[in-house]
Amino acid sequence: xxxxxxxxxxxxxxxxxxxxIMVGISVASGIIFGIPLGTILFLTRKGQLLEQSYLxxxxxxxxxxxxxxxxxxxxxxxxxxxRLLVGTSVGTVPAAVPLSxxxxxxxxxxxxxSLVEVNKGVIEASISMGANIFQIVWKVMFVEARSGIVVSLxxxxxxxxxxxxxxxxxGAGGLGDFAVRNGYYRYQPxxxxxxxxxxxxLVCVIQISGSRLARYLDKR
Numbered sequence: 001x002x003x004x005x006x007x008x009x010x011x012x013x014x015x016x017x018x019x020x021i022m023v024g025i026s027v028a029s030g031i032i033f034g035i036p037l038g039t040i041l042f043l044t045r046k047g048q049l050l051e052q053s054y055l056x057x058x059x060x061x062x063x064x065x066x067x068x069x070x071x072x073x074x075x076x077x078x079x080x081x082x083r084l085l086v087g088t089s090v091g092t093v094p095a096a097v098p099l100s101x102x103x104x105x106x107x108x109x110x111x112x113x114s115l116v117e118v119n120k121g122v123i124e125a126s127i128s129m130g131a132n133i134f135q136i137v138w139k140v141m142f143v144e145a146r147s148g149i150v151v152s153l154x155x156x157x158x159x160x161x162x163x164x165x166x167x168x169x170x171g172a173g174g175l176g177d178f179a180v181r182n183g184y185y186r187y188q189p190x191x192x193x194x195x196x197x198x199x200x201x202l203v204c205v206i207q208i209s210g211s212r213l214a215r216y217l218d219k220r
Contacts, residue, residue, distance in 0.1 A: 015178035029100035038111025095172030114148035154210025
């Protein structure tokens with residue numbers, strides 16, 4: 001059993017690389033688009049600095065709609081867009097497109113909730129000192145919410161590792177797809193268990209690292 005695992009270790013490492021690519025692209029998309037979206041959601045809420053009910057309701061409905069979409073159906077539904085964007089719908093990078101679409105509104109919601117937890121007194125104090133919107137958001141809200149944002153980021157990374165398994169239906173590769181194809185379908189439970197073990201280790205490392213960093217950043 002151990003010899004079989006050692007023999008396929010290079011393939012497992014290649015699958016881990018594919019998972020890292022999918023997760024990396026999707027996390028980057030979540031940060032680039034999810035943080036601004038979540039911030040706008042918070043700022044346009046009722047009673048906030050840029051209260052705008054129409055815009056909030058529009059964005060809130062969009063976030064709720066995408067978050068409610070089953071990932072497998074979303075992957076299939078955005079195939080034309082994926083082909084338009086990267087030229088093909090099969091492979092590791094194309095799989096990152098629907099994963100990014102799925103994670104952006106999810107991360108935006110987490111960002112919004114992190115900002116909701118910021119003490120209103122701190123925001124009011126910065127307003128009284130003449131801070132503008134950019135300064136309030138960047139130097140006050142994000143600083144106060146940084147611990148929650150780190151936890152949210154670690155959570156979406158873990159979620160994306162799980163999502164990458166489902167992305168195997170479009171030939172994405174990755175650890176989950178490798179475990180199913182080479183472990184389950186070929187009746188090699190040792191390979192499947194070894195691959196799952198690698199995924200568990202990855203999740204644990206991310207979870208522990210995220211929690212420790214969040215505790216370090218939490219100055220309250």
